[in-house]
Amino acid sequence: MAIQQATVPAKNFRSLIRDVLKFPPSASVAASEVVHFSVAKGRARASVAGVVTSAATVLATRELDAFTADYRSLSSYAELLSDDATVNIEVSQKDNMVRFVCGNEKLELALTLGSVLPKPKMPDPFFVATAETVRALKWLASVAEKDEAKQDMCCVYLKDGAAMAGNQNCIAVARTPGLPDIELPLPLQLCKVIEPGDRLARAEGGLLLASGCVVAQIPYLVSSIRFPVKTVEKLESAKGSVYGRCSASVMGSVFKKSADCVARIPNVNAFILLTFKGGKINLKAESQTATFRTVLDGAVEKDGDLWLELPEAEDVITVLGDGDVICSKLEPKGETVLEGTETKAFFAPRTKA
Numbered sequence: 144m145a146i147q148q149a150t151v152p153a154k155n156f157r158s159l160i161r162d163v164l165k166f167p168p169s170a171s172v173a174a175s176e177v178v179h180f181s182v183a184k185g186r187a188r189a190s191v192a193g194v195v196t197s198a199a200t201v202l203a204t205r206e207l208d209a210f211t212a213d214y215r216s217l218s219s220y221a222e223l224l225s226d227d228a229t230v231n232i233e234v235s236q237k238d239n240m241v242r243f244v245c246g247n248e249k250l251e252l253a254l255t256l257g258s259v260l261p262k263p264k265m266p267d268p269f270f271v272a273t274a275e276t277v278r279a280l281k282w283l284a285s286v287a288e289k290d291e292a293k294q295d296m297c298c299v300y301l302k303d304g305a306a307m308a309g310n311q312n313c314i315a316v317a318r319t320p321g322l323p324d325i326e327l328p329l330p331l332q333l334c335k336v337i338e339p340g341d342r343l344a345r346a347e348g349g350l351l352l353a354s355g356c357v358v359a360q361i362p363y364l365v366s367s368i369r370f371p372v373k374t375v376e377k378l379e380s381a382k383g384s385v386y387g388r389c390s391a392s393v394m395g396s397v398f399k400k401s402a403d404c405v406a407r408i409p410n411v412n413a414f415i416l417l418t419f420k421g422g423k424i425n426l427k428a429e430s431q432t433a434t435f436r437t438v439l440d441g442a443v444e445k446d447g448d449l450w451l452e453l454p455e456a457e458d459v460i461t462v463l464g465d466g467d468v469i470c471s472k473l474e475p476k477g478e479t480v481l482e483g484t485e486t487k488a489f490f491a492p493r494t495k496a
Contacts, residue, residue: 147207147234149182153224153245155201159189160221162357165336166195168214178217179257181209182232190260195332198262199357207234210241211257220250263360265353268342270323277339279317279486283308284334285458286315286488298328300370307375312452315459315488316375328364378489383473383480386419386449389441391468391483395460397439398453401428404435406453413453414493417470419443428453447472449479450493456481459488 151159160178168175168191175193182188187203190196191214224230224245233242234254243250272280280299287308288296299308304324307316323343333352337343342353349362398415405428406413413430417439424439430453449470460468463483471480477492 145236147205149187149203149205149207149232151182151187151201151203151230151232153228153230154226155187155203156230156245157221157224158356159187159199159201160217162355163189163191163197163199164214164218165352165354165357166191166193166197166332166359166361169193176214177211177255177257178214179209179211179259180207180217181257181259182207188259188262190262192260195359195361196260197357197359198260199355200262201356207232209257209259210234211255212241212252216250216252220248223248263346263351263358265342265351265358266344266346268344268353269325270343272337272339272341272343273321274339275319276321277337277341279306279319279322280329280334280337282458282461282486283315283317284331285461286310286313286455287331289331294365294367295369295371298330298364298368298370299334300328300368300372302326302370302372307370307372309371309375310455311491313455313459313488313490314371314375314378315486316379317486319485328368328370330361330364333361378473378478378480379487381473381478383471384445384447385469385471386417386445386447387424387441387443388467388469389424389439391460391463391465393440394468395457395463397426397437398457398460400437401426401435402453402457404428405430405433406457408432415451415453415456417449417451418447419449419470420446451479451481451490452493455488455490463488 179190182203183206186200188200190198228245230245239254241252241254283299288310291297299306304322305318306322344351349360352359411430416427418425422443424441426437428435469482479490481488
C-alpha cells in the first residue's frame with residue numbers, strides 16, 4: 144500500500160499550527176478538537192471546524208492526502224521545533240500511521256482520514272489592527288461582561304470610531320485613533336486574540352479575520368444586541384469635579400499591589416477607596432477578608448472620596464496611557480471616572496463599603 148511523504152520547513156509548520164489554532168477549540172464542539180492537514184500543490188494546508196472555522200496555508204513540498212490529528216499533539220509538537228529545521232511527514236496506509244520527524248523530535252499518530260476546508264478569500268478589510276487599537280480592544284474585552292446570557296454587554300461595541308464595553312460595575316470607552324468608523328458588536332473571543340497587522344472584513348455568515356497564514360470566520364453576534372450607547376454618551380457629556388491626578392504607571396503599580404493583597408481569593412468582592420485630602424491621595428483596598436492601605440504620589444485638586452471596584456480598577460488602569468490619570472466624580476449620581484489621553488472608565492456610584 145502507498146506511503147506518502149512531504150516536507151515542511153519547521154518555521155512554516157509551527158506558524159501553520161499556531162495560526163490555525165488561534166481560537167481555542169471548544170470542548171462542546173468535538174470537531175474543533177482535530178486539525179485537518181494535507182499537502183498539495185506546494186502548500187501545506189490545515190483547517191479546524193468549530194464555532195470558529197479556520198483555514199491556513201504555508202509553503203511545503205511533495206503531497207499528502209488529508210488526515211486529521213488531535214490539536215493537542217500537533218500544537219505541542221510544533222512548539223518543540225527550531226526555526227532552521229525541516230519537518231518530514233510520512234503517511235503510511237500499510238500500518239495506519241502518520242509520522243512527523245524533525246531531527247530528534249519524532250511524533251507518531253494513528254492515521255485518520257480527513258478533508259481540509261478551503262481557505263476563504265479575504266475581501267477588502269474594514270479594519271487593520273495597530274498596536275494601539277489591539278491594546279484598546281483587549282483592555283475592553285477584559286472589562287466586558289463575561290456572562291454570555293447577557294448578550295448586550297458580552298461584547299466590545301464599535302460605534303463612530305470608538306469602542307466600548309462594560310459590566311454591572313464599570314463602563315469603559317476607548318477613542319483610540321485607528322478604530323473603525325462602523326457600528327458593530329465584536330465577539331470577546333476575537334478581541335482577546337487580535338494582533339497588530341490583523342485584518343477584519345465582513346462576509347456572509349460572519350466576520351473574517353486574516354492573521355498570519357490563517358483566515359478565520361467568526362459568527363456574527365445576534366443582530367438584536369443593544370449595547371447601552373446612550374448611557375455612555377450621557378456619562379461622557381455629564382459634568383463632574385476633578386479630585387486629583389496621578390501618574391498612570393504609579394497608579395497601575397499600586398492597583399496591582401492592592402489587588403494582590405485583597406482581591407485574589409475566588410468569589411471575594413473587593414474595592415478601592417481613594418481619599419483626596421490634605422494634598423495626599425490615600426488608598427484603601429478592602430475585601431471581606433483583608434484590608435490594604437498606602438499613599439499614592441499625585442496632585443490633589445479637591446477633597447473627597449472616590450470608589451472603584453476590583454478587579455475592574457486594575458484592568459482599567461492598564462491602558463490609560465503613560466501620562467496622568469485624571470480622577471473625578473460625575474454629577475448628580477456620583478460615578479467615579481478615571482480618564483487617560485484616549486480612554487475613560489466610569490464606575491458605578493457607591494456610598495459605603
